[in-house]
Amino acid sequence: MATRIIHLPKYSRLSCLVKPLTISARTFATATASTNPPQFTTLSVDDRTGIATLTLNRPPANALNALFMGEIQRSITDLEKENCRGLILTSSSQRIFSAGLDLKECYKADVASLEGLWCALQNLWRTLFSTPLITVALINGHAIAGGCMLAVSSEYRIMLPNFKIGVNETMVGLAVPSWLMDTYINIMPSRRIAEWDLTSSRIYSSESALKAGLVDELASSKEEALQKSAAFIDSFSKRTLMARAITKQQFRAEILRNFEQNRQHDLDIYLSTMQKPSMQEFLGEYLQSLDAKK
Numbered sequence: 001m002a003t004r005i006i007h008l009p010k011y012s013r014l015s016c017l018v019k020p021l022t023i024s025a026r027t028f029a030t031a032t033a034s035t036n037p038p039q040f041t042t043l044s045v046d047d048r049t050g051i052a053t054l055t056l057n058r059p060p061a062n063a064l065n066a067l068f069m070g071e072i073q074r075s076i077t078d079l080e081k082e083n084c085r086g087l088i089l090t091s092s093s094q095r096i097f098s099a100g101l102d103l104k105e106c107y108k109a110d111v112a113s114l115e116g117l118w119c120a121l122q123n124l125w126r127t128l129f130s131t132p133l134i135t136v137a138l139i140n141g142h143a144i145a146g147g148c149m150l151a152v153s154s155e156y157r158i159m160l161p162n163f164k165i166g167v168n169e170t171m172v173g174l175a176v177p178s179w180l181m182d183t184y185i186n187i188m189p190s191r192r193i194a195e196w197d198l199t200s201s202r203i204y205s206s207e208s209a210l211k212a213g214l215v216d217e218l219a220s221s222k223e224e225a226l227q228k229s230a231a232f233i234d235s236f237s238k239r240t241l242m243a244r245a246i247t248k249q250q251f252r253a254e255i256l257r258n259f260e261q262n263r264q265h266d267l268d269i270y271l272s273t274m275q276k277p278s279m280q281e282f283l284g285e286y287l288q289s290l291d292a293k294k
């Protein structure tokens with residue numbers, strides 16, 4: 001699939017709604033990525049429909065490292081400037097949408113790398129959650145932790161059967177960041193279930209995720225899921241894009257404000273947890289258990 005961005009004059013400008021990110025030392029991962037061509041993503045835009053498809057392609061698990069997250073973030077920002085209408089986020093893998101944060105890069109890493117990783121995660125979440133684009137996660141594989149974060153930050157989730165989805169942070173020894181809690185609560189039918197899920201590291205099957213309201217639809221194939229994704233984006237075709245985007249932004253504004261206020265604290269919690277010898281020991285064992293499955 002060709003990697004290209006096409007100018008779409010037919011759709012009204014949404015980019016004026018996007019506040020520029022404050023570039024600080026901690027956003028270096030994105031800044032670095034922006035000078036390089038994409039390595040781990042493929043972006044295609046259908047200029048007839050105004051729908052972009054961003055395909056995650058970092059084998060074997062689409063584990064999120066700083067470069068990869070910077071690339072996804074930059075693609076979203078580019079699409080906003082190009083006046084795209086909707087974005088479908090999917091995976092090139094037939095098994096894994098994303099296995100979350102790259103745990104191999106969290107193991108025995110120095111502080112600067114850990115900081116780069118977490119800031120890239122924060123920046124990616126902020127960009128995806130706040131984008132005026134109509135966003136759909138086409139979950140064609142397992143979506144664990146950071147993978148689930150990508151799904152719940154999108155507006156609509158369509159999943160293929162027989163995969164797993166959920167946030168297992170407390171199981172891997174990490175507290176769920178408050179911005180992810182808020183994002184999860186934003187889509188779950190009940191706050192009580194959300195609290196239960198996140199404290200217990202509940203992982204759903206595709207089928208039970210549909211019943212619980214964590215995903216919106218199932219599709220039997222990627223082709224069907226693509227059609228359903230386009231149909232969701234098209235369902236807004238008779239609405240003014242700008243009015244829709246402002247309304248979305250208003251719904252999400254408080255969560256974003258809370259995030260900005262707690263951003264440093266959130267980073268500090270992650271850094272202090274990751275640097276604990278007991279956490280590193282656990283991580284080493286966890287990574288071994290993933291390898292031992294072979």
Ligand SMILES: CCCCC/C=C/C(=O)SCCNC(=O)CCNC(=O)[C@H](O)C(C)(C)COP(=O)(O)OP(=O)(O)OC[C@H]1O[C@@H](n2cnc3c(N)ncnc32)[C@H](O)[C@@H]1OP(=O)(O)O
Nearest residue numbers: 060061063095099100101102103104142144145146149290
């Ligand atoms: C919540 C968001 C905000 C909070 C911060 C975010 C934190 C996180 O995201 S922590 C990450 C937590 N993720 C996990 O615990 C997932 C661990 N992985 C799995 O459970 C499984 O791999 C799977 C269900 C995603 C897929 O299972 P399967 O199809 O059986 O594939 P393998 O287990 O054989 O994995 C293939 C390959 O990928 C490597 N890998 C898997 N997960 C990760 C990871 N998170 N980071 C780095 N690498 C990962 C795995 O080691 C295998 O590698 P190879 O041995 O080189 O093939």
